[in-house]
Amino acid sequence: MIRIDAADDPRVAAFTRIRERDLTSRDGCFIAEGEVVLTGLLQRSSFLIQAVLLAERHEQRLGAAVQAATAAPVYLAGQQTLDGIAGFPLHRGVLALCRKPEPVSAADLLGTAPADAVVACAFGLSNHDNIGGLFRNAAAFGAHAVLLDGRCGDPFYRKAIRVSAGAALTTPHAVVEDELDLIAGLKSAGFRLLALSPAGRSSLRQVRPAGRVALLLGAEGPGLSDAVMSRAETxxxxxxxxxxxxxxxxxxxxxxxHLSGRVEA
Amino acid sequence: MIRIDAADDPRVAAFTRIRERDLTSRDGCFIAEGEVVLTGLLQRSSFLIQAVLLAERHEQRLGAAVQAATAAPVYLAGQQTLDGIAGFPLHRGVLALCRKPEPVSAADLLGTAPADAVVACAFGLSNHDNIGGLFRNAAAFGAHAVLLDGRCGDPFYRKAIRVSAGAALTTPHAVVEDELDLIAGLKSAGFRLLALSPAGRSSLRQVRPAGRVALLLGAEGPGLSDAVMSRAETxxxxxxxxxxxxxxxxxxxxxxxHLSGRVEA
Known part of the structure; x- marks a missing residue:
């Protein structure tokens, strides 16, 4: 492990000014933050980790775990240096620079779905808290994948990952730019389309899931487009x-x- | 309506340094923020409003609505003055200073509950986002009331109100300092106690609600205490x-x- 004593040390340049750089691309990389997220990465996707920056207090336990799982360098810094690097008070004391995995195509994700798969599909969901929450809940109820249209926020955005409790990194997802292409892909893979809306015709309780099911979700406020609503059961x-x-x-x-209920029945 | 041109105008002193003063008591008052929350207050609890501060762009519609519903003064300011008063960029442009309603006792709330009432009870839920979310969801599914133990965050905290979409102000609640006193009150009012926990014995789907039901919720991480868990169905x-x-x-x-399902059945 490598001790860092100055916030401008070039070896930790990738971890500087975190918040400003959240707003731009990181050349195919993303920042994971916090112990829950890092631990999940170590268990499932350790190959993505490029470098880790820890508060000194995490050296013994987390530092050792990172070294056991990856060849990535582990940098240690005191809290003040750490705050100076990140550009804000980094209470959690845990940052990892990671490579984004290769994008998966929606066709591949849908093609490999089990016969009783549920996928969650978001349209125009730009808010990163909501993207993170959606991934957390999709993982909690065993969704096969999350599909996003091109107007959705990036699941690799730092806050989305944090709110997802790491599920944004572990639940497979794919982006399909155009919403109607996404709908067409679901239909051709034999998915039943359920569009969730306060104006929906059927009550959720009346839905008896069978076969592959896609849950379609729009942003609060605008909701789903008429074009999407008209192509689905609402x-x-x-x-x-x-x-x-x-x-x-x-x-x-x-x-x-509700849709995962049949697993238990 | 009264135009304000200087951030230090004493007539809007109650709206200054919002965030710092969120951390202390406001002498029995609270700040409501945003159009959704203010509109809800105007419809249901306009008597609580003491004063309103609006961005000038809201004069015609919101300003007029406030004047129609209350005798409270309406202050108008340009965006720059508004930001100077609040101490941060007030994009929403809507603040109201309100008097807290008289506290209601848990005994009164429980005593007036219908025979099929559901109440949501939180223990040690200090996070204001979660308090706000709990109120929003309690309102969405028609809970009779929310009960909180003494370690919970204040539902009148600005962010809790905002996250609740105003439900923190409209769904009745009561605070019972000691968690076991709260449990005892629920039992003596004939409530069936359901403690929600990842370690619960029954699956939620197996629960067939009948009569008065109390849903007991603990904070993420610590969860409910053994004392509470041992006094309830888990x-x-x-x-x-x-x-x-x-x-x-x-x-x-x-x-x-799930618990509100019987309404529809």
Whole structure:
């Protein structure tokens, strides 16, 4: 492990000004933050890790675990140096620079789906908290994959990864730029399309899942486009009178819990 | 309506340094933020509003609506003055200073509950995002009330109100300092106690709600205490293997959706 004593040490240049650089591309890399996320990476995708920067207090346990799992350099710094590198108070004290995995095509993901697969599909979901929450909930209820249209936020964005509790890195996903291409791909792979909307015709409770199912989700506010709604069965979650809607990731959790029910039945 | 041209105008002193003052008490008042929250207050609790501060662009529509519903003064300011008053960029452009309503006792809330009431009860939930999310979801699924133990965050905290989409102000709640006093109150009011935990004995899907039901929720990480768990039926949400847990407000949504099902049946 390599001790770093100055925030401008060129060996940790990739970890500087984290927040500003979140807004731009990192040349095929992303930053993972926090112990939960790093531990998940070590277990499942350690080959992605390029370098790790830890607060000195994490040396014994986390530092050793990283060295056991990867050949990536492990940098250690005191809290003040660490804050200076990151550009904000890095309370968690854990950063990893990782290579993005090769993109997977939607056709491949859908083609390999089991006969009872559920996939979660988001349209125009630009908010990174919601993207992270969707991945967390998709993983919790065993979704086969997450599909995103081109207007969605990047699951590799630091905050999306954190909110997902690491699931953004472990649940397979694919991006299909155009929403109608995404719909066409689902249909040709034999998926039943359920569009979740407060204006849905059927109540979620009436849905009896069978075969491959795709849950279609739009952003809070605009919701799904008419073009998407008209190509799917529309489903609503029953709510109390006068309530507008749920958070989209929360609505996804309620629906995915319902759709995963057949596993137990 | 009153135009304000200087950030240090004493008439808007209550709206200054919002974030710093979030951390202290406001003498029985709270700050509501954003159009969704203000509109909800105007419809249901306009008597609580003491003063409103709006960006000038909101004068015609929101300003007029406030004046129609309350005698509270409406202050208008340009965006720069507004940012200077609040102490941060106030993109939403809508603040209201409100009086907290008189606290309600848990005994009163539980005593007036219908025979099929569901109440959501949080223990040690200090995170304001989660408190806000819990209220939003409790409102969405028609919970009769939210009960909190003394270690929970304040639902009147600005961010809790915002995340709740205003539900923190409209869904009745009560605080019972000691968790076992809260449990005792629920039992004496005839509530069936369901403690939600990844280690729960029954699956949520097996629960057939009847009569008054209390859903007990602990903070992510520590969860519910052994003392609470031992006094309730413990219930888990079925998840995919290897997944730790859901966000607590999300778990509450899944459970409240299930428990509200009998309404439709």
């Amino acid at each position: 489903v609503r979650i029953e709510m109390a009178p006068g309530v507008d809607s749920l958070n989209v990731a929360t609505a996804a959790a309620v629906a995915l819990h | 219930v888990r949400i079925e998840m995919a293997p290897g997944v730790d847990s859901l966000n607590v407000a999300t778990a509450a949504a899944v459970a409240l959706h």
